[in-house]
Each structure stands twice: as structure tokens, then as C-alpha cells.
Amino acid sequence: MSFHPSMDYGRGHHRSARALPDEGPAFVYTAERRATLDEILGHYPPDQRKSAILAALYLVQAQQGYITHNGMRHVAEVIGCTSAEVEDVVSFYTMFYTRPVGRHVIQVCRTLSCALMGAERVSEEIASALGIQPGETDAAGEFTLHEVECLGACDRAPVIAVNDDWHECQRPEDIRALIDGLRARGAAALTGCHLKVEK
Amino acid sequence: MDPILIKDVREPGSYTLDFYTKRGGYSALKKALAMTPDAVIEAVKQSGLRGRGGAGFPTGLKWQFVDKKSPQPKYICCNADESEPGTFKDHVLMERNPHLLFEGCLIGCHAIGAKVAYIYIRGEFFHVQQVLEAELQKAREAGYVGKNIFGTGFDCEIYLHRGAGAYEAGEETALIESLEGKRAQPRLKPPFPAVAGLYGCPTAVNNVETLCNVPLIIEHGAEWFAKIGPEKNGGPKLFCISGHVKRPGTFEASMDVTLRDLIYDERFGGGIRGGHALKAVIPGGSSVPVLLPNEIDVPASFDGIAKAGSLLGSAGIIVMDETTCMVWAAENLLHFYKHESCGKCTPCREGCDWLHRMLRKIERGEGQARDVDLLLSVANNILGKTLCAFGDAAATPVLSTIKTFRDEYEAHIREGRCTVPAPWRASAPMAAAH
Numbered sequence: 001m002s003f004h005p006s007m008d009y010g011r012g013h014h015r016s017a018r019a020l021p022d023e024g025p026a027f028v029y030t031a032e033r034r035a036t037l038d039e040i041l042g043h044y045p046p047d048q049r050k051s052a053i054l055a056a057l058y059l060v061q062a063q064q065g066y067i068t069h070n071g072m073r074h075v076a077e078v079i080g081c082t083s084a085e086v087e088d089v090v091s092f093y094t095m096f097y098t099r100p101v102g103r104h105v106i107q108v109c110r111t112l113s114c115a116l117m118g119a120e121r122v123s124e125e126i127a128s129a130l131g132i133q134p135g136e137t138d139a140a141g142e143f144t145l146h147e148v149e150c151l152g153a154c155d156r157a158p159v160i161a162v163n164d165d166w167h168e169c170q171r172p173e174d175i176r177a178l179i180d181g182l183r184a185r186g187a188a189a190l191t192g193c194h195l196k197v198e199k
Numbered sequence: 200m201d202p203i204l205i206k207d208v209r210e211p212g213s214y215t216l217d218f219y220t221k222r223g224g225y226s227a228l229k230k231a232l233a234m235t236p237d238a239v240i241e242a243v244k245q246s247g248l249r250g251r252g253g254a255g256f257p258t259g260l261k262w263q264f265v266d267k268k269s270p271q272p273k274y275i276c277c278n279a280d281e282s283e284p285g286t287f288k289d290h291v292l293m294e295r296n297p298h299l300l301f302e303g304c305l306i307g308c309h310a311i312g313a314k315v316a317y318i319y320i321r322g323e324f325f326h327v328q329q330v331l332e333a334e335l336q337k338a339r340e341a342g343y344v345g346k347n348i349f350g351t352g353f354d355c356e357i358y359l360h361r362g363a364g365a366y367e368a369g370e371e372t373a374l375i376e377s378l379e380g381k382r383a384q385p386r387l388k389p390p391f392p393a394v395a396g397l398y399g400c401p402t403a404v405n406n407v408e409t410l411c412n413v414p415l416i417i418e419h420g421a422e423w424f425a426k427i428g429p430e431k432n433g434g435p436k437l438f439c440i441s442g443h444v445k446r447p448g449t450f451e452a453s454m455d456v457t458l459r460d461l462i463y464d465e466r467f468g469g470g471i472r473g474g475h476a477l478k479a480v481i482p483g484g485s486s487v488p489v490l491l492p493n494e495i496d497v498p499a500s501f502d503g504i505a506k507a508g509s510l511l512g513s514a515g516i517i518v519m520d521e522t523t524c525m526v527w528a529a530e531n532l533l534h535f536y537k538h539e540s541c542g543k544c545t546p547c548r549e550g551c552d553w554l555h556r557m558l559r560k561i562e563r564g565e566g567q568a569r570d571v572d573l574l575l576s577v578a579n580n581i582l583g584k585t586l587c588a589f590g591d592a593a594a595t596p597v598l599s600t601i602k603t604f605r606d607e608y609e610a611h612i613r614e615g616r617c618t619v620p621a622p623w624r625a626s627a628p629m630a631a632a633h
Binding site: 043045048049050051052053054055057058079081085088089092093094095096110111112113115116117118120121123124148149150151152153154155156157161164165166192193195196197198 | 440
């Protein structure tokens with residue numbers, strides 16, 4: 001509750017509003033992912049297993065697309081902490097999804113350098129091409145659109161990330177081809193990072 | 200000066216171990232391991248190397264402050280969480296010249312007596328992480344990383360730690376918290392990381408570009424390094440130029456170069472795009488005050504830009520031409536700060552949200568005459584009242600754009616609309632606060 005007279009704080013957007021995570025199905029890592037996690041745990045002192053929480057959560061997300069309550073419980077069990085500590089972390093970092101997302105998560109950088117080069121138009125174009133608003137997933141579960149903060153590729157603005165791959169220097173008129181390309185060829189339709197001169 | 204740090208980055212295979220060692224790579228490490236740790240620190244101090252992450256703190260001093268007598272292990276944490284809007288220099292170094300960074304980490308570990316360095320890389324740099332991981336493995340196999348390096352008995356490991364999308368993790372104590380598997384929120388200082396950092400142990404947190412400069416100092420000597428550029432601002436520097444310039448990109452120069460040259464010179468930004476005129480420059484990532492076209496004839500050094508009334512920060516130079524609405528620019532940045540505030544300190548957590556909503560209101564032409572002073576009041580109540588520099592960084596775009604472009608704020612309010620609309624902006628206001 002805010003005490004500032006001109007702010008309608010407390011009505012629907014107070015930050016302490018906690019969204020409970022989905023329970024989800026029972027979760028256990030595949031043997032391969034568990035081995036990866038054990039290897040990563042070796043990077044930290046034996047009494048500092050919590051350091052591997054971010055890595056452990058990435059593995060949950062890789063396995064089932066998003067992070068459920070059961071996933072968090074399993075992480076807590078493997079790491080040796082409480083599931084509250086895991087949820088604390090999940091709810092802080094933007095790259096963890098607590099709701100199912102589409103096969104292609106399109107992230108449009110909206111911060112100043114990209115915005116100066118037309119990122120707002122690019123985002124509008126994607127929203128209209130997919131018929132969804134930023135933050136939403138289409139009915140087929142194919143695309144999710146997010147507006148994200150600076151991706152660190154400001155010289156190749158506006159930049160988009162689709163899942164873990166970059167797609168640089170986008171103009172609104174390029175968007176229809178991008179969507180079609182993603183549908184047909186997946187990540188192969190993306191430019192990737194311009195610094196990789198070997199491709 | 201000719202590029203040093205990014206000289207070969209456009210060459211195919213520049214990131215490989217083979218490429219690096221053929222050009223004398225890891226010889227500085229060999230040389231450093233033959234020196235005492237104190238001599239390495241002394242050389243870095245003599246060179247005048249200042250941290251490239253934003254604060255410009257002397258690296259040698261930072262290392263000297265690490266409590267070497269402590270019985271606890273020591274750590275180097277390499278800050279590769281490059282998230283400051285307008286900054287993309289560490290990205291080039293890591294993706295195209297990763298062994299330089301590894302060499303810098305190893306020399307740093309030798310200097311402060313650490314056996315482990317963690318490279319904290321932002322989660323969005325997934326493709327960079329893949330390069331680093333593969334090359335790290337090659338360096339390990341070749342014996343540059345691991346046990347008994349060069350047969351000197353020096354053991355040192357380097358591990359990558361992937362972040363998960365948090366600007367605040369770039370703050371050194373928040374980075375440490377995140378490395379410990381918690382929310383990336385800053386700690387109360389003191390104690391500084393040099394005394395109680397990662398796992399409560401003495402720790403040095405250094406930026407990627409800072410560590411990449413260390414092998415050069417060892418290789419060529421402190422004097423050589425200090426002579427590149429103006430006094431107390433020595434060494435090669437990477438500048439990131441983005442926004443309305445003809446040639447956005449990462450450029451390397453000594454800090455003698457002026458901000459005007461970086462924007463207009465054909466070797467750098469190449470001037471403003473499409474025949475437009477320059478309106479304002481943010482010279483050091485989004486967190487520093489804007490400069491006007493008549494303020495850019497200064498050396499782009501830590502001290503030069505400070506004299507002009509701004510900061511070199513992370514050297515992320517964001518150029519805006521006259522089609523840019525400064526209220527819109529401030530709103531855009533406050534959306535960023537509102538989104539990225541870690542929520543630990545009340546003035547920042549609440550204040551950023553208020554600032555953003557007031558700016559959005561003014562930008563949409565719904566502001567009232569008292570709002571400009573209210574903005575100043577809220578911003579000033581964040582300034583200096585938070586645990587870390589984030590609060591000041593968030594207040595700065597508001598304070599500095601009102602200082603220099605107050606008439607534009609007032610015109611928005613008077614006319615009840617955005618007075619500087621641009622065709623490249625959204626046709627409808629961008630998605631609501633989320």
C-alpha cells in the first residue's frame with residue numbers, strides 16, 4: 001500500500017502479489033541431466049551446493065519447458081535447501097518461466113538503443129502477425145512474445161532473441177518473413193550473432 | 200592508436216586456442232608466474248589500470264585490498280553480466296578473444312592468491328557461453344588451466360556461472376549473492392568483497408575488459424600501458440556506440456579520443472544517420488547524465504567526461520538525434536529501471552515505479568503542471584538513499600533530462616501531447632507496465 005496521494009498503488013499491481021507456481025506433474029531429472037548437475041555441483045565448494053541453483057533450474061526448464069512447484073521441490077531435494085529458497089530464486093530471475101511457453105519464445109529488446117532504432121514498431125508488428133500481446137502465448141502453443149530489457153547487442157538494433165538464439169537488425173517489414181521462417185525452419189531462420197564470422 | 204584488445208576479432212577462428220598461442224598468447228601468464236604476487240599487483244598499480252565496468256576504480260588497489268593473510272580461500276569473480284543499456288564490449292572480447300580473458304583471470308588469481316575464478320556471464324549470452332565453455336576445455340587440456348600450470352605448482356580453475364536475467368547481478372555484491380544461489384540483491388558495505396565476498400571469503404570482482412587488460416600490462420610493462428592515453432586514464436579502451444549513428448559498433452581507442460570524434464569520425468560512429476542533427480548523448484551506459492552537442496569536445500576518458508558533467512561509466516555511448524523525444528527516452532529508461540530494481544531498498548523499488556508512471560503520463564499528454572517538480576522530488580528521494588548505485592542510476596535519467604530539456608517536459612504538459620513524435624516509435628503506446 002502506497003501513501004502517495006496520486007498513485008493508485010495496491011490495486012492489482014502491488015509487487016508482493018505472489019503468484020503460486022503450477023503444481024505440475026511429478027518431476028525427477030533424467031539420468032543425463034542429473035549427471036550434468038552433479039558435474040556443475042563440483043564447481044563449487046562442497047558446503048556451497050546452493051550456488052548451483054540457477055544451473056539446476058535451467059535443467060528443469062530444459063526438461064519440461066517451464067518450472068513447476070514439483071520441479072522446485074526436486075531441485076530443493078537435490079541441492080539440499082528448502083523449496084521456499086528455490087521459489088525465492090525462481091521468482092526473481094526473468095529467464096525462468098513459471099507458466100508454459102510456446103515452442104518459440106520471441107524476446108524483443110525494448111530498451112533505449114533498440115527503441116531508438118524502431119524496436120517498438122518491431123514489437124507491434126510481431127504482436128499483430130501473431131495476434132497476441134507481449135507476455136502472451138498463441139493458441140497453438142507455437143509462439144510466445146515477450147518484451148525484454150537490454151540484451152546487450154545495441155549495435156545490431158533492434159535485436160530479438162528467439163529462445164537462446166539472436167536475430168539482429170530487424171525492421172518491421174522483416175517480421176512476416178521471420179515468423180514464416182521460424183515456422184518452416186526453426187532456429188535456422190535466425191541470423192545469429194554477427195560476431196561469428198565463421199558461419 | 201591501433202586496436203590491441205579487439206585487433207583480430209574479425210579474423211576467422213580468432214577465438215581458438217591455436218590462434219591465440221600463435222600470437223604469443225599465455226606468455227604473459229608464464230611471465231607473471233615467474234613474478235611474486237606482490238610484484239604483479241605493483242605492476243598493475245603502476246599501470247594505472249582503472250576498472251572498465253563503470254566505476255573506474257584502480258584495479259591494482261582493489262587487488263591489494265584483498266586480505267591475503269586470511270586463512271580462507273580467495274576468489275576472483277569476473278563480472279561478465281554485461282547488462283548496462285548501450286554496452287556490448289565484453290561480449291566481443293568473450294566471444295572472439297576468450298583466451299585473453301582466461302589469461303587475465305589466471306594472472307589475477309596468482310596476484311591475490313586465489314585458486315578459483317568464476318566468470319559470471321549473463322544468461323542471455325548463451326552463444327557466448329558456448330564459446331567460452333569449449334575454449335575453456337581446450338585451455339584445460341593444454342595445461343593452461345588446472346593443476347600445476349607451467350610446472351610452477353600454481354593450481355587454478357576457471358568456472359562459468361550462468362546468470363538468469365537480472366541487471367542488478369552486475370553490481371559486485373549482488374553478483375556474489377547470485378553466485379551463492381540467491382536473489383541478486385546487493386549487500387550492505389562495508390565489508391567490501393575484498394574482505395568478505397564470495398562465501399564470506401576475500402574476493403576481487405573485476406569486469407571482463409579490466410581482466411583482459413592485465414596480460415597486456417604484464418607483457419609490455421606498466422609504463423607502456425600508462426602511456427597509452429592521458430594521465431591516470433591509460434590503456435586501450437573499448438567504446439560501444441549505438442543509437443542514431445551511421446556505424447554503430449564496438450571501437451577501440453585510447454582515452455585521448457574525444458567524444459565528438461567517437462560519434463562523427465569515419466573510423467568510429469561515422470556521424471548522425473540520415474542527415475539529422477545530434478540532440479543528446481548518453482556517454483556511459485544508461486545510468487549517466489546526458490550531454491548536449493556543445494559538451495562533447497572532451498576526451499572520452501574517466502576524468503574528461505567527469506569534467507563535462509557526466510561519467511564514462513561502461514563507455515556505452517547512446518546517440519540520439521533531433522527526432523528523439525527526451526521525455527520518451529526518460530520513460531523508456533525508467534521502464535528499464537523499474538523492471539530491474541531488485542526490490543531490496545524501498546526508495547528505489549517504489550520510486551522507480553512512481554517515476555515511470557509519472558513519465559508515462561506526461562509522455563502521453565496527461566501530465567499536470569506540478570508533475571515536473573514532483574518528478575524531481577521523487578528522484579531526489581531515491582538519490583543517495585539506496586544500498587547500491589542502482590538508485591542513483593535510476594534517478595539520473597530523470598534529473599538530467601529535466602535539467603537539460605525542461606522546456607520539452609513543459610511543452611508536453613502544456614499541449615497535452617507528445618511534442619516530438621517520431622515515425623520510428625510505436626503507433627500505439629507500448630504495452631502497459633509489466
